[in-house]
Amino acid sequence: MVEAQHRISTNRLADGAGEQALLEALADEVKPALPAAARRLPWLLAAPFRYGLGRPSRFRSADTLPGIFYAAEDVETAVSETAFWRLVAFSRSPGFARPRTPTPMSAFSVTVDTATALDLTAAPFDTGEPRWDDPDDYSATQALGAAAREAGVAALRAPSARRTGGVNVAVLDPAALVPPPRPQSSWAFLAVDDGLLATREMSDQALRFAL
Template sequence: MSAGPWKDDWFAHARPARRKLWRGVEAQHRVATMRLVDSSAEQELLEQLLEASKPPLPPDSQGLHYLISTPFRYSSPYPSRYRPANEPGVWYGAEQPETVAAELAYWRWKFLIESDGLRDAQLVTEHTFFQAQFRGVELDLTAPPWATLRELLRDGNDYSACHRLAREVRARSAPAIDALHYESARRAGGMCQAVLVPRALSLPAMHPQQTWVCKTTRALVMFRHDGQALEFPFG
């Protein structure tokens, strides 16, 4: 029996799909390590030491580009929409860079207001948006019959239904589902993908990239890229 307000036969709607997905990562880690060293050799050694201190890659992530494998490498005590706390990683992407910015804006703002001493600060960060390819079996939560649960699965604060769904998807072998296709809670109409299986993703050698600068305050998060400006107000 299903663990949520859906029916067992709804999972039979999973279908093979191909999608191009954007994801954003903070682009300042090499700048941070460069401040600590005096030569390229020292920086390379420091990067190797940092790599050795990380958790080992899961077997199904071995050999993949780090932009693909990194989200599967770590568990976190903090939950995300389709990843309960301390459970296996999920790779999140979106069909449009603007949706990536909306999702990142929320998490940057949340980090600011929940950090002692930062609530009245201004944080400026640089992010690389890159495009990967998904090919696998997806469950489209924006299509019938799942679309009837739109408000529940887009709740901005309560992820409990999403967590129940993710656990049930992982536990099912028929059909085996690689990803969940869903609507962003931070940008209405923005389509996102929660990829559960690393091998469903690939990163072409000539994948598109964009550089975005983000400014975060307690009232507003701004993103800028090549003259394009996005603003996300918060309460």
């Protein structure tokens, strides 16, 4: 899932398509380098491998690049993971005024195709120790992620820490992603007093997340 304004974030800074293209090119010059395998990908798929230094994630320590492409096998899990980190950002920003209007979010899907993957939801990895879905302690998953990359593993399938029964996929190698990304659904995230409300466009589906 991504914020829907990813499509137009630089439009308001330029007077036309030519100026916007130049602005994007200048911005690319100062961004961290993409790994070679990600350069063939559209930016929506490539960007996660470019960023993350200084910010740890479940399968990657803070001092390691490239980043990892995180996805979920169903949209409800993707919404839950995204909502969790949005609420974390709110909680870490004292005095921050939460947005009063909904934030548009876009869910998209992509094919992952690799012969070198580990399924942490199946034997021999599903023993419950260590916990791959520990909500706070990433030491075991980060150690596994580092060892998996060293061994040439391209993707990890793991239980979600934010939605019971949900399954996430962590893509370590950009070569495992098969473009193009495909639109899946549109959502609106609204900050409410006790947390966050996610509603699906043109649907009665809504998910509420408490602080």
